[in-house]
Amino acid sequence: MSNFPFIQNQILRFNLDLAFVHIVDLLTLSESKSYKGKNTLVSSLRKTIIIHTASIIEALLLWKFKQVCNTTKVELADEWKYFDIKPIYKISESQEVIAGFRRKEQRDIDRIDFIRVTELCQKYNILRSKKLKIDIDTVRELRNRVHIGGLSEIEKEYKKSDLEFCFDVAKRVKKLVSN
Secondary structure, eight states: OOSOTTOOOHHHHHHHHHHHHHHHHHHHHHTSGGGTTOHHHHHHHHHHHHHHHHHHHHHHHHHHHHHHHOOSEEEEEEEEEEEEEEEEEEEETTEEEEEEEEEEEEEEGGGOOHHHHHHHHHHTTSOOOHHHHHHHHHHHHHHHTTOGGGOSSOOOOOOHHHHHHHHHHHHHHHHHHHO
């Protein structure tokens, strides 16, 4: 029995269920008595759980966006394609005044990232709650800590409360998109 019976796409439903199974397995390990006192390992398991949970949230939002918009390409608000550029005035080696044309760039809907999915869901009134949008962004930021090269601070220890927060957001997103 699927945890996502409202998803008609069998591949997506299978992948969502598989991510959910990974979360349950990792959660079971992280709460095991065998790992009591091994804070770094437990934190690592929690980080992986957050990554899977964020993936589920992102996939559900993208799925709902596709249902609402019924398109394969999407125009992004702040992405432009510039062409026929003519320099008008050189200010310095790194600055010029230019003239040219620009048009909105269209992207394949399956190639947009988490933050764009969330913005589009808000724009198309899928996400109506500002609080839920903020919470989704918080989950995304927790997930993005996987990119350790760009961190401006020492990596944090992931707590049980971080998981509970992410699970709550996932539950709210699932409820939103399943209606």
